[in-house]
Amino acid sequence: MVLNNIEKLIEKYLNAETSLQEEAQLKAYFNSDDVAPQFEAYKPMFQYFSESKKEQYTKDVPLKSKKTSLYPWISVAAVAVLILGLVVPNFMGPTEKEKQEAQLVYNQTMEAFSLISIGMHEGKSQLTNLALVGENIEEGVQQASKLGTFSTITNKILKNKSH
Amino acid sequence: MNQADFVSLVMPFKDKVFRLAKRLLVSREEAEDATQEILLKLWNNSKKIGEYKNVEAFSMTMTKNFCLDRLKSKQASNLKIVHSNYTDDHTSLQKQVEAKDSVDWVSKIMEALPEQQKIIVQLRDIEAYDFSEIAEMLDMNETAVRVNLSRARKTIREKLTNTHQYGIK
Incomplete structure (x- = not known):
């Protein structure tokens, strides 16, 4: 490679005007064995650059597939279940079994009521007996009052007789 | 984006991230930590990665900012990063x-x-x-x-x- 050319490239290089190709050219030149003595000073620089590029990142990165940890949501789920358990049955209405039970209870109640009503009827018929008794008593009373008037009349007759 | 996609996307420039981090942080351990941090950040945002037009440039910017922050916090806490890898250049040694x-x-x-x-x-x-x-x-x-x-x-x-x-x- 022409030394003149290298010198120009170095000049451009120091002014940061070289293209990437020209820099690659320089790197290649300084990494070769025949570097002109006047440019010896640049050698370590370019060698260092080339060498630095060989350094690699060797560690493994633990890439965990994103586990959205469930733990914080457990409490939310628990509350949700609780609320559902409390609220939903109120909206759903009675189940078939509950309906049957209700029917059963209704029937039993109705039976009990009818028993009571039968009892009531009996009581009522007894009451009519009582009313009959009452009538008899009233008749008796009337007769007694007749007896009363009779006695007052006899009293009057007796008074008249004594006079 | 699954793990294999991500690795193949990041593979070409992870060494560059590491070298930039090492340039700034000097210590190899620090640079490794920083690189891991950067890659994990990218991975956690891998859903959005498609929106960046140049993932590599974006990662380099991220690395630069991360390392400068790191240096700043080290200086603030009066801790100098010490590096212990002076004799690690095997290539030049050979x-x-x-x-x-x-x-x-x-x-x-x-x-x-x-x-x-x-x-x-x-x-x-x-x-x-x-x-x-x-x-x-x-x-x-x-x-x-x-x-x-x-x-x-x-x-x-x-x-x-x-x-x-x-x-x-």
């Missing part, structure tokens, strides 16, 4: 023992550069990005990138020739 010192010297010179210049030299001279890409990553215009790069290169050259001559004389 290849040119005599050149090793000066090659190491370059890394020390680069450590002394301002952060901005460090990043630009890293992105341009080591990772060989276009000026337009670097400008996008750093949110600067291309001229500013060139100016900074030129300054950095001249500083390295100067310090290197000084030590070179110092070594001879």
Whole structure:
């Protein structure tokens, strides 16, 4: 490679005007064995650059597939279940079994009521007996009052007789 | 996006992320942690990754910001990042023992550069990005990138020739 050319490239290089190709050219030149003595000073620089590029990142990165940890949501789920358990049955209405039970209870109640009503009827018929008794008593009373008037009349007759 | 897709997307530039992180944070351990952090952040946002037009540039920007934040917090808490990997350059050790010192010297010179210049030299001279890409990553215009790069290169050259001559004389 022409030394003149290298010198120009170095000049451009120091002014940061070289293209990437020209820099690659320089790197290649300084990494070769025949570097002109006047440019010896640049050698370590370019060698260092080339060498630095060989350094690699060797560690493994633990890439965990994103586990959205469930733990914080457990409490939310628990509350949700609780609320559902409390609220939903109120909206759903009675189940078939509950309906049957209700029917059963209704029937039993109705039976009990009818028993009571039968009892009531009996009581009522007894009451009519009582009313009959009452009538008899009233008749008796009337007769007694007749007896009363009779006695007052006899009293009057007796008074008249004594006079 | 499943894990395999993500790995194949990230594979080409994960080393670049690591090297940039190491350039800024110096210590290998710190850089590894930072790289892992960046990759995990990308992975956690892998659903949105399709929306970025240039995932690589985006990741480099992320890395830069992350490392600068890290440095800032270290300085604030008065903790200097110490690196213990001076003798890790096996390649240079095997290849040119005599050149090793000066090659190491370059890394020390680069450590002394301002952060901005460090990043630009890293992105341009080591990772060989276009000026337009670097400008996008750093949110600067291309001229500013060139100016900074030129300054950095001249500083390295100067310090290197000084030590070179110092070594001879």
